[in-house]
Amino acid sequence: MRDDHAWSAHDGAFTELGLRAMVLRLPHLLALTARLAHRADARALRMVVGAETGRGVAQAVAMVNLNGVLAALLGGGATTERLRGALPALLTVGLVAVAGAVLKSVSTMGTGRLEPKVERVATELYLRAAQRVEMAAVEDAEFHKRLESARFGAGAARRMIQYATSVINALLSLTAALAVLTALHPALLPLIVLMTLPSAWAALSVARRNYLSHLAWMQHARAGRMLSDLLTSAQAAAEIRVHGIGGFLLRHFRLMAEDSELEQTRLARLAARTGLVAALGTGAATLAAFGVLGWLLWSGAMALSVGGTAVIALRTGSGALESLVRQINYLHEEALFVGDLEHVQAEAAARAIPDRGRALPERLDEIRFEKVTFRYPGTDVPALRELDLVVPAGKIVALVGSNGSGKTTAVKLLSGLYTPDEGQVLVGGVPTDAVDRHALFSRVSTVGQDYFRWPFTARANIAIGRADAPLTEHRLDGAVRYADAEEVVREMPRGLDTLLARGYKGGHNLSGGQWQKLAIARARYRDGEILVVDEPTAALDAAAEQEVFAKIRNLAADGQTIVLITHRLHSVRHADLIYLMEHGRTVEHGTFRELMSPSAPGGFRALYELQRSQFQTEEETGRPSLPAQNGPAADGR
């Protein structure tokens, strides 16, 4: 399950985890964080930057005054005089410490305010980009993986605030310490670097290793999460119990967890080894640094009071430098994920459904497929092959044919979800690859085979048909009546306000047929000019099925254009036009009467007879069967 991460947008990114590259990228990273933070809450950002700058200045002032304190204490004269001499500087150090503490709490408050907002802004950027892409991108596995990876970006953006704040703070501390050290003795400057090098090296090595491991094991971690989700999933619960799948899933979960434990152990072992080597290095470097300091004092090149301040500045400076390297490192790691977010956003923008296009005429006269060939992304076999088809406005057009013959695909192209690879789909004379697709969507209502069961209230499940318009009770009641769902609503514990989300407090579940009625009500509530119904009655009982077809006929009489996909051939008797599809093209078309006439090619007639004979045989034998209740299926399903 280890990923080869060949797809990763981070290819080679770990090689950028060198100190030089990271320092060079620092301004970009800080600007990136600042942009996100500014967008989220400009005031809180100003608060944090102001407080951190103040803290840096306070540290510099404290260090300079500490030098004054030491100089006064270690200078000549009586003890009381020396103390009196040190007092002003001492007071300043105290005041600056209080100011530093206040500024720190201001910064903490600002950061706390910024972090969740930044995460929200980054998440929204990601979600907005994701929901606008073409279906082709949704079904593109590569794009999906990138989306998955970019999901980390929002959390990373949040963490970047903390790291960026720490970087600014460490930079200011370091600058203060370096300024003081330069003033004391220039020879002290390289000592800071010497003392910091080992731990900086350790931090970089560990981060580089962790990052590589994260990339290599990302797929594995996802698969592990998927297994644990399955074990607690309400949808899989029945099958897990009846088929005894729990043990199987648990076994595989443990195997996968054990694999990643091994990897964690390997990383911990290496981190411990690196830490030990770094500690030895730091020890040796500190000894050398203090050796140099001792020599400066012994040779008289430096006064004792200056030596005291130098020790403090050296410790502060090396601490700040170490923290700086570590924080830049973290910032850099997080920025890689935020970078993913940026990449995905750019890619999503390039693959978004265009905002503009040619306007549709007020009234559509027909929808016409002209030699349409279409392949799903990543497949070689066309789902539609030179398909010709006409749907006249205000008529019922039925698409029938065996499984996989391309019926659902044809209506997806008709609705504007996909555009043809060859040929064209003309809606009111405008080709769908040039039309304003959002305008086309607004003219279509669908009740698909895989209509979505929204985990909201029943009311929201219907009104979501026109999600961007205010809810109208009158329209809602009409839709419920139309879908024959009044009884369903009556029987729900809180009527239309019943929550239909299983697994949530007060959540209620419906049967397949009841859900289907809600889906029909939703399509009615939407009231698109073109109604696409794909197997609308699959889960309905015989009486409800008859009702639905009668209503569909009424809609066509009202001028709505209906495209009906069904395997129940007796239901298409009243269609104005029937298309029989095979292997992505139409093989017969006409009215029911025409297709059943002896002069017709006979494909439809043979299918119809097959269904009828199946129906009769079952009635004769008296054997109860599912198709007999719901009507036989064309393909014998």
Ligand SMILES: Nc1ncnc2c1ncn2[C@@H]1O[C@H](COP(=O)(O)OP(=O)(O)OP(=O)(O)O)[C@@H](O)[C@H]1O
């Ligand atoms: N999202 C998809 N990605 C790749 N191939 C797909 C996708 N959806 C459908 N196909 C393929 O396209 C072909 C046509 O499928 P389609 O769903 O249009 O058939 P259908 O006539 O509606 O079938 P059914 O009666 O079973 O619903 C099939 O070969 C199917 O495997």
